[in-house]
Amino acid sequence: TQLLEQSPQFxxxxxxxxxxxxxxxxxxxxxxxxxxxxxxxxxxLLVTVVTGGEVKKLKRLTFQFGDARKDSSLHITAAxxxxxxxxxxxxxxxxxxxxxFGDGTTLTVKP
Amino acid sequence: xAVVSQHPSRVxxxxxxxxxxECRSLDFQATxxxxxxxxxxxxxxxxATSNEGSKATYEQGVEKDKFLINHASLTLSTLTVTSAHxxxxxxxxxxxxxxxxxxxxxxTRLTVT
Numbered sequence: 001t002q003l004l005e006q007s008p009q010f011x012x013x014x015x016x017x018x019x020x021x022x023x024x025x026x027x028x029x030x031x032x033x034x035x036x037x038x039x040x041x042x043x044x045l046l047v048t049v050v051t052g053g054e055v056k057k058l059k060r061l062t063f064q065f066g067d068a069r070k071d072s073s074l075h076i077t078a079a080x081x082x083x084x085x086x087x088x089x090x091x092x093x094x095x096x097x098x099x100x101f102g103d104g105t106t107l108t109v110k111p
Numbered sequence: 112x113a114v115v116s117q118h119p120s121r122v123x124x125x126x127x128x129x130x131x132x133e134c135r136s137l138d139f140q141a142t143x144x145x146x147x148x149x150x151x152x153x154x155x156x157x158x159a160t161s162n163e164g165s166k167a168t169y170e171q172g173v174e175k176d177k178f179l180i181n182h183a184s185l186t187l188s189t190l191t192v193t194s195a196h197x198x199x200x201x202x203x204x205x206x207x208x209x210x211x212x213x214x215x216x217x218x219t220r221l222t223v224t
Contacts, residue, residue: 042115086152092212
């Protein structure tokens with residue numbers, strides 16, 4: 001059974017601070033996705049990384065896929081209250097079948 | 112692109128009745144859809160994998176006779192909660208696979224009174 005461990009589980013910071021969320025596994029994934037979910041809504045796909053060592057940037061968000069494709073990180077620069085939400089990582093090995101989801105990181109950015 | 116809709120967004124039903132939730136991929140075809148249940152401040156709990164034209168695959172501990180899943184077309188999967196009880200109250204979310212990625216619906220809040 002493949003597992004994805006996310007850390008930290010909860011994170012509360014002030015507006016303007018930087019933060020990093022980690023997603024780690026002992027298994028190799030062909031691709032990894034990051035999602036953000038707001039209360040009462042479905043998760044929204046932020047990014048997909050597929051190549052070991054890949055770095056993708058989405059405005060103030062930087063995503064990195066580990067060289068061995070076993071881990072990933074999400075770094076947010078100068079966090080804003082609008083970044084508040086549940087961040088989920090998910091690993092996939094094929095373009096069929098289920099993905100493995102991490103337990104999520106609940107981020108609260110205080111103004 | 113890659114939009115998934117879910118209906119209804121909220122439903123309140125009486126104990127003992129059945130409720131059907133629809134999940135549609137609006138701009139792509141999905142041979143595989145997934146149904147999740149989410150508890151407050153928790154991650155997603157996979158209930159079942161819905162495959163077009165075949166029986167759904169249920170996760171361990173999920174009662175297939177209680178949570179009926181039908182995936183009759185490449186754009187529609189339905190989840191029916193039969194003989195609902197208050198403990199079935201939850202947030203149910205569907206997703207549809209497109210390549211490596213899953214795209215999620217907005218979720219359905221089910222309250223059983």
